[in-house]
Amino acid sequence: MRHLIARLAAILAALSVASPGAAQEPMKAPTAPDLVLSGDLTRADHEAYREVPFDLPGGVTRLSVVFTYSGKTERSVIDLGLFDPQRFRGWSGGARDRFTLSAEEATPGYLPGPLPAGSWRLILGAPNIRPGVVARYEALLFFERDGVSAEVSGSSPLTGxxxxxxxxxxxxxxxxxxxxxxxxxxxxxxxxxxxxxxxxxxxxxxxxxxxxxxxxxxxxxxxxxxxxxxxxxxxxxxxxxxxxxxxxxxxxxxxxxxxxxxxxxxxxxxxxxxxxxxxxxxxxxxxxxxxxxxxxxxxxxxxxxxxxxxxxxxxxxxxxxxxxxxxxxxxxxxxxxxxxxxxxxxxxxxxxxxxxxxxxxxxxxxxxxxxxxxxxxxxxxxxxxxxxxxxxxxxxxxxxxxxPDRLLDLRAQTGARQAVMGQTLAVSADEAVQITVSLQGLDGARMEPVIDGASDPGLSQIISGDRAELGFEWAAGAVPRRWLRVDVRDPSGRLILVGNPIFLTPRAP
Ligand SMILES: [Zn+2]
Ligand SMILES: [Zn+2]
The missing domain is CATH 3.20.20.140 (Metal-dependent hydrolases)
Structure with a gap:
C-alpha cells in the first residue's frame, strides 16, 4: 500500500493546489520537499491505521508536512498523526492538511521537541474508504537544518x-x-x-x-x-x-x-x-x-x-x-x-x-x-x-x-539618481542634492533635518495641510561619507517622529 517516490513536477503542482488558505504567493517559491511519501488506501484499509515509515536524517531542526489525498468526493477520509523513533508526536485527524514541528514549537496537535534521527512514522487512519474506491495520498516532507527558518527566507511551505x-x-x-x-x-x-x-x-x-x-x-x-x-x-x-x-x-x-x-x-x-x-x-x-x-x-x-x-x-x-x-x-x-x-x-x-x-x-x-x-x-x-x-x-x-494616519518618507535626488531612507546615493563634489520630504497626518508640526547627527534649524519647516511635500537643497560637498535624516516635532517641540538616514558617498569621477 505504500511506496516512496520523488516527482518534482507533481510535487509543485500538489503544493499549489494544497494551499486554499494561503491565497498569496510567498516572496520566494517554497523549497522543493526533501521527501515525498505516497501510496494508495483501499477498502482493505477501512477503519484501520497504517504506518508510513520514513528516515529522518541527523541535523534536522524543523520537520514540516503537507498532506493531500484523493477520493474525497467518494467520502474517503484519511486522518493524520506522527510518531518519532521513541514516542508519539501528535495527531490532527482530518482537521489539517499541513503541520510543522521544531524543538521550540509545533502546530497545535503536535508536540515540539528534539527531532531525533532515525525511523519515524506517519500514521494514517482511515475512518472511511468505500468499497471499490482508491484514495491516493501524498505527503510532502520538508526538512530544515541549522535553525535557518524557511519563514525567514520567505520560502515556507506552510505560511504565505x-x-x-x-x-x-x-x-x-x-x-x-x-x-x-x-x-x-x-x-x-x-x-x-x-x-x-x-x-x-x-x-x-x-x-x-x-x-x-x-x-x-x-x-x-x-x-x-x-x-x-x-x-x-x-x-x-x-x-x-x-x-x-x-x-x-x-x-x-x-x-x-x-x-x-x-x-x-x-x-x-x-x-x-x-x-x-x-x-x-x-x-x-x-x-x-x-x-x-x-x-x-x-x-x-x-x-x-x-x-x-x-x-x-x-x-x-x-x-x-x-x-x-x-x-x-x-x-x-x-x-x-x-x-x-x-x-x-x-x-x-x-x-x-x-x-x-x-x-x-x-x-x-x-x-x-x-x-x-x-x-x-x-x-x-x-x-x-x-x-x-x-x-x-x-x-x-x-x-x-x-x-495610524501618520507617514514620513524621504527622497534624495541628484541628476537621474535617487535614494530613499536606508539607501546610499553617490554624489560628486560639485553636485547639489535635492531632498524631498513626504508627510501625512502632521498638519502644524515642524519638519527638522538632522545632518551628520546635528539638527539644522535653518532647514526646518512648518508642515501645512494633511499631506505635504517639503523640499530643500543640500550642498553636501565631497566629504567621504555623510548622512541625512528627518525628525518631526509637534508645535510644543515634542519629538513625535524619527526618520532613518539617507547616506551619501563620493561618486567616482
Ligand atoms: Zn525588554
Ligand atoms: Zn532589556
Whole structure:
C-alpha cells in the first residue's frame, strides 16, 4: 500500500493546489520537499491505521508536512498523526492538511521537541474508504537544518504572507509576556505572569500590523505565537527574543533555535557569541535601550559589548519603558547617542523603536503601552521575511504616539539618481542634492533635518495641510561619507517622529 517516490513536477503542482488558505504567493517559491511519501488506501484499509515509515536524517531542526489525498468526493477520509523513533508526536485527524514541528514549537496537535534521527512514522487512519474506491495520498516532507527558518527566507511551505501588498506596516518590536517577566492583572486583582494572548490582543486592539514578542533569552513563547497566528490573521506575530546578558541587551529576530546568551565577559568572545550565530542564520540584531546605565539601577541594561560593526544592524533609539519613566523620547537614557556614534563612524545602522511593554493591559493612551512607540516599516509584503527585508532596507520611521494616519518618507535626488531612507546615493563634489520630504497626518508640526547627527534649524519647516511635500537643497560637498535624516516635532517641540538616514558617498569621477 505504500511506496516512496520523488516527482518534482507533481510535487509543485500538489503544493499549489494544497494551499486554499494561503491565497498569496510567498516572496520566494517554497523549497522543493526533501521527501515525498505516497501510496494508495483501499477498502482493505477501512477503519484501520497504517504506518508510513520514513528516515529522518541527523541535523534536522524543523520537520514540516503537507498532506493531500484523493477520493474525497467518494467520502474517503484519511486522518493524520506522527510518531518519532521513541514516542508519539501528535495527531490532527482530518482537521489539517499541513503541520510543522521544531524543538521550540509545533502546530497545535503536535508536540515540539528534539527531532531525533532515525525511523519515524506517519500514521494514517482511515475512518472511511468505500468499497471499490482508491484514495491516493501524498505527503510532502520538508526538512530544515541549522535553525535557518524557511519563514525567514520567505520560502515556507506552510505560511504565505498575511498581506501580499508592498507598503507601510506599523508594529511594536519589543514586548514581554509571562514567558519571562511580563505580568498583568489576575482574575482576583493580583499580579500574574501574563499569557501571550493578552499582548497579541492589545496589539490587535491598537490596530497594529505586526507585533514581536521578545521574552528574555527563552523561546518558549514561540509555541503560543504559532497557536494564535491563525486566529489573528491580520496581525503578523513575530517570534523574537531579548538576548539578556550582563553587558547589554539586544533583540534578535529571525533564528528560532537556542542562542547561548551566557557571555562571561563583554570583550573578546563577542565575535563568536550569539551575535555571530544570529547573523549566520539570517537574523537581525537590535541593541536595546543602549542609553540606560548598568548597575543595580538596571542590571546589565547598558550596552558594553565590544562588537564589530556588522554584529548588529539596528539600534532601539526610542524605548517605551524609558519613555514612560522619563516622559522623553530623546533624553540621555534613550538610544540616540550610540546610533549617532555608529552612523558617524560610517556604519549603516537602522533606528527602530520598541515599547518594552511588560504589561499588555496598560491603557493604550499611556507611554510604554503596546505600540508606544510604533515602528513603521516599508515592507515588500506582510510576512516575517517581509518584515526582516523591510528592516534591513531601512525605509523605516518611529512614531512616538503610534497614530495610524501618520507617514514620513524621504527622497534624495541628484541628476537621474535617487535614494530613499536606508539607501546610499553617490554624489560628486560639485553636485547639489535635492531632498524631498513626504508627510501625512502632521498638519502644524515642524519638519527638522538632522545632518551628520546635528539638527539644522535653518532647514526646518512648518508642515501645512494633511499631506505635504517639503523640499530643500543640500550642498553636501565631497566629504567621504555623510548622512541625512528627518525628525518631526509637534508645535510644543515634542519629538513625535524619527526618520532613518539617507547616506551619501563620493561618486567616482
Ligand atoms: Zn532589556
Ligand atoms: Zn525588554
Amino acid at each position: 504572507a498575511l498581506n501580499p501588498k508592498a507598503g507601510w506596516y506599523r508594529g511594536d518590536l519589543h514586548t514581554h509576556s509571562g514567558a519571562s517577566d511580563g505580568t498583568c492583572r489576575s482574575q482576583s486583582g493580583g499580579r500574574a505572569p501574563c499569557p501571550v494572548y493578552r499582548t497579541v490582543e492589545a496589539a490587535a486592539e491598537r490596530g497594529l500590523d505586526f507585533i514581536a514578542v521578545t521574552d528574555h533569552n527563552t523561546t518558549s513563547h514561540f509555541a503560543a505565537l504559532r497557536e494564535l497566528q491563525p486566529a489573528f490573521d491580520q496581525l503578523l506575530l513575530v517570534p523574537g527574543r531579548e538576548i539578556t546578558t550582563f553587558f547589554g541587551h539586544a533583540n534578535v529576530f529571525g533564528p528560532t533555535g537556542f542562542l547561548d546568551f551566557r557571555m562571561a565577559e563583554a570583550g573578546a568572545q563577542a565575535s563568536r557569541s550569539w551575535l555571530a550565530a544570529a547573523r549566520a542564520s539570517g537574523g537581525l540584531v537590535s541593541v536595546n535601550h543602549p542609553g540606560l546605565p548598568s548597575g543595580e539601577f538596571c542590571m546589565g541594561c547598558g550596552w558594553r559589548i565590544e562588537a564589530d560593526e556588522e554584529a548588529f544592524q539596528m539600534v532601539e533609539v526610542v524605548n517605551g519603558a524609558t519613555l514612560a519613566q522619563t516622559r522623553s523620547a530623546e533624553g540621555p537614557l534613550q538610544g540616540f547617542t550610540l546610533w549617532r556614534e555608529r552612523l558617524n563612524a560610517g556604519a549603516r545602522v537602522i533606528g527602530i523603536g520598541g515599547s518594552d511593554n511588560h504589561d499588555p493591559l496598560r491603557p493604550l493612551d499611556q507611554p510604554g503601552a503596546i505600540g508606544s512607540p510604533t515602528t513603521v516599516v516599508h515592507m515588500p509584503e506582510l510576512s516575517i521575511a517581509g518584515l526582516l527585508a523591510g528592516l534591513r532596507a531601512g525605509r523605516v520611521f518611529i512614531d512616538m504616539d503610534g497614530r
